[in-house]
Amino acid sequence: MATEESEDHGHFLPAVRDWPRGYGEASWWPFVTAIGLLVVYTGASLYVIGRGTDLVSSSVGLGAFVAGWAVTILGMFGWIYQAFVVDFWDRGSHNGGASLRLGMLLFLGTDIATFGAGFAYYFFIRTGGWHTEYLPESGILTSVLVINTVLLVFSSFTIHWAEGHLQKGNHQRFVQGLLVTLLCGIVFIGGQIYEYYEFIVHEGFTLTSGVFASGFFGLTGIHGIHVSFGALLLAILLVRGLRGHYDADRHVSVTTVSWYWHFVDAIWLFLVAVVYIGSVFGTEFSPF
Amino acid sequence: MAVSPELVFSVLMGLLLLVVAGWLTRLEDWQAYTPVGGGGYGESTGHGHEEKPAGLTRWLTTVDHKDLGILYSLFGIVAFAWGGITAMLMRVELTTPGMDFLASFGGVGLYNALLTTHGITMLFLFAAPLIFGFANYMVPLLVDADDMAFPRINAIAFWILPFATILMWAGFFLPLVGIDIQAAKTSWTLYTPLSSTMQGTGVDVFLLGFHLSGFSTTMGAINFIATIVAERDSVNVPWSKLDIFSWTILTQGGLILFAFPILTAAVTMLLLDRNFGTMFFAGEGGGAMLWQHLFWFFGHPEVYILVLPPMGLVSLILPKFAGRKLFGFKFIVYSTLAIGILSFGVWAHHMFTTGMNPRLTASFMAISLAIGIPSAVKVFNWITTLWNGKLRMTAPMLFSVGFVQNFIIGGVTGVFLAAVPFDLVMQDTYYVVGHFHFIVFGAIGFALFAAMYYWFPIMTGRMYDRRLALWHFWLSIIGGNVTFIAMLILGYGGMPRRYATYLPKFMTWHAVATVGAFIMTFGVVAFVWNIWQSALYGKRVDSGDPWNLKQSDQFSNEWKWYEGKRQTMLADGGEEDADDAERNAAD
Incomplete structure (x- = not known):
């Protein structure tokens, strides 16, 4: 421009x-x-x-x-x-997409702060008087959690794989990689909804169930919103990819969305370690 | 869910409003009273091709950083009026110890609501948007960029603000039309459990507006950083030649990036606590302390978010009228960055009296005292810039010097407060109020006035009325010092802050403070009248260098751009004159 x-x-x-x-x-x-x-x-x-x-x-x-x-x-x-x-x-391409890439990095910086406030709450209560009766009765570590974690980590690899193929000029592989990533994201969201359903309907563990529930639903909720937004972005990439957009030199939005997706994945791993595992670690619920 | 008649009605009303809005935008005559002279020259009145639509549509659709800068500034001045009126209502009430003046309008409750909206408005709707206004207009010019990095995000960020303001002020206006929601009476710090348990949906409406306004600021910050880093013309303006105002805006952006999302997240938790039964700030959960930690982790950087760009403005303007280069430019940049980093490590000095661990309070005291060092570096650099200079006492210069004077008092009282033993005595007294008003009005406000006068010729193509500007300055500096020094004295006497009534022994100094506040108000009236009249009817600027900056070799980028623009205009056939003739005829 x-x-x-x-x-x-x-x-x-x-x-x-x-x-x-x-x-x-x-x-x-x-x-x-x-x-x-x-x-x-x-x-x-x-x-x-x-x-x-x-x-x-x-x-x-x-x-x-x-x-x-x-x-x-x-x-x-x-x-x-x-x-x-x-x-x-x-x-x-305007300045090679430098502004857009920087804009995404800055946005992710604000996101660290957003999640930071939620984690600050969780650490505050976790290091305070901690009771296991805050947790859902049947425990918080479920098979859904394992499947979701594997899916999200796997999807970080697939989007990287897709981007790599785009840079090599293989547009078809790129689109396939995006599709797999998007599907993983959608299944993850489905898994999250199922987990909420189990907790809320079968366990009676809801948003108002106490200090841990506030942190748990707050943090997983805001993360779920991020995954959903990421899935929307991936869907836009996919549609644009199918319409022939992007090549080895012009793919700023692919880069920025993949950064976003890796970021959401990293937050999830931190969340699993701190909120899921950390909440039972050292208590009688701990499987370790 | 069944479709209720109310819902249908609302949708129909919405559609009707859209139709009316659409019709209004077609009224081309709006051009006739385009605010503030239309950003210099009516771009829409015909060159070869038009870049902007005519009329109101131009202002609603603009993505031009200069137009948005003007809109931000106008919005800031409107908010300033509301913040000022609320302050004066409180000051009048405080003239006497009892509850008199406001008694028939809502008494103590109204006082508390005024207190809340005054603080929030001045910080978030006046100071920050006015800084963004100047930054919007000038930073792309100063760094030789085409526009902001994201012109449309820039426009979204602006439009969010007035909409958020509607919600933030709704508690005052909706009762007038019979919708009885209570305005928030939480004070600007929104401390829990008061804010999480206070009755009245007005608090929620206010919090929602506040939440929305945070997005505006964050988007603006991302945009400024991206503009300065990635859109800067790296040949003409390498990092080594970046001006001081852009440096402070860059640092401010970095602070906003990590501070504002914390506030937004904390407000979200507060809203959930109030409405959906979560326990983030309940006694068993995070409690009152978590709110204070989160709020001040945002709130102290917020102080520097507001004060760093004004420091940049003064560093930019002082040398221009001292005829010398800014003394120790590099050290001012380093001290800006140092303040930016340190500002995230001082938040708990707002909480010395909460019974925190004494080891923690000691370390926060140490960092808070340390932040005085880069601040003092700046002050000494400003003073040495003036030393042996050829001073020209124009309005922007007077306000810059006034800034330094006020900042010294505000800063030194702040160093006292940073010391734990002193703070334990002075916490929650008028001493604190006096201290931060010296900073917020005496420093931040003064720098913004200086910038307004300094760039007035660029933004409007006209000159302000010098006599009124001098009135504005002298009334502001005298009134400000009278009011805020009276507050410091009240604090020493033990007058607690935030109260609508007080013991009779404090009456004398409260009366002095009120007199000072009236003096300031006259100054502000002179300012607003001056800006309004001069923007519409002021004397046309007759050169691209109204401040004779070429003389001292300080003709910076924004003035170069302005001179170039004037030359283009003249070559295009002097429509200035036609425009002027039209106005004269209208008179």
Whole structure:
């Protein structure tokens, strides 16, 4: 995008093919996205008001919450589509994707802090007066946990494998690798839902079951949201890959998404070690 | 779930609003009162090709860093008004010991709500957005980038802010239309168990808005770092030539990156505690201490998030009017980075009186005292920059010098508070309030005023009214010092903070503080009037170098860009004059 005009800031045009069309520095998508978020948070507010008072029914809030997410996702989709996807092969690469790669690294930095706050809570209670009655009755280490962990680690290898084949110019292997990675991610999410189901319905171990439950559902929940978001990103990569995007030289989003995926995998391993194993280590539940 | 009539109604209302909004954007006449002179020159009034749509649509759709910088600044000034009005309501109430002035409007409860919103607004909606406004406009120019690294994320980050603000202020306005939710009365620190058990959904609505606003700041920080690191023109602006303001914005970005997500996560936990029965901050769980640790692990870096860029602004502006290069440039950069790193190791100095382990308090005291060293390095560098300089006492210069004066008082009182034995006596008194107001208004506010006057010609193409700016300065520095020194004295006397009523013995100094606050208010009115009038009707700047910076060889990148832009405009056929004539006719 660095054109011969780039000396003059007034004529730099970051949004040529955008909505509204025909301008260079105008896009509705950011505004749409922000409106979506406003509706999401207003919906959440209405939900809370609905629960606390009889001014509105909290289902109105839930409806707005869901509708808001739909608008937000529409806005983000429009933004990413018109900024990066629509003329992928014509637009050339802006500073070799350096900004985008750095942007992902910085985002992952913020994510370390986000998870850090949750882990801080968990360490706080784990090192305090710790009771095994905080844990679900039949224990926290299940076969689902083992399968999920294996799947997620395996998927880190498959996305690496896919990226490697892309760099060697083998587009078909790349797409296959992405597909396998995505499937692993989806099965992982399914496993997580099954684990929650078992805990909540059969064990009565819910969000309100005490101090460990708060940390457990908080941390695995935010991780699950990250995996789901990662699966969405992988799905976008896959669709774009099937449409012929990416080659050995142009694959910034493949790189950034794979970083994200490795990061989520690493967080999971830490989580398994600290929250699952760490919660029973040294107690009568410990299998070790 | 059955589709309720309310839901259908809401959706229909939403659609209607969209239609109205769409219709409004087509009203091209909005151009006639484009705020702040339309970012310099009406880009939309015709060159060869148009880059931006006309009217309101331009402002809603813009992804241009300069437009967004102006929007951020306007938003910051609106928030400043709300923060200022709430402060004045409190100051008037505090003129007398009892509950008088606010008694018929909501009494102590209203006072507590005003206290909360004043703190939150000034820190998160005034100071931070105004810093982002200047950084948005200037950093891409200073580092010779085309735009911000992610122009659309930049726009999303801005638009989130006013929307979040609606929710954060809703507790004050919804009761006026009959929706009785209570505004948050938690103080800006939101300490549990008060904040986790306080009745009223207004607290939740506020927390949700606060949560949303955090995303805006984080997105902005990522964008600034990526812009300075990856979009910088590495030939014209290598690291060795990066200006001091961009250095501080870079450091600020690093702090935001690790501080704000902690706050967002902690607020999420608080919301879950309040609404879904989790036990993050319940007595058996993390309790009150965990909240304080998490909050101040965010909260102390937040202090430097707010003060480092203003320090950068002063370091940038002082040399321009002293006719000398910034003394010890490298040391200012190093001290900025040092403060940035140390700032994550001092949080528990807010918690000396909580009964923490004394070994911990001693180590936090040591690091807190150590952070005084890089701060003092900066002060001495500013003073030596002025030494033997050819000083030109323009409004930006006056505010920069005022910054140094206020920062010395605010900083030295802070060094005292960092010492455990002193803090044990002064914790939760007006001494603390006086200390941080010297920093937040006296330093941060002053630097932002300096930047506003310094870059006013670039952002509006016009000059501010010098006489009003001098009024603004003198009223602010006198009023500020009167108010905040009175607060320090009240603190020595033992006046606890956050109270709406007090013992009669404190009345004299409270009255002094209120008088000072009124003096400041007159200064602020002069400021807002000046900015508004000058942006619309001020004298046109007649050169690309209104500050004569070429003389001292300090004609920096943003002014070079401005001069180039002026030349392009003149070559395009002097539409300035036509624009002016139109305005004169309208008068």
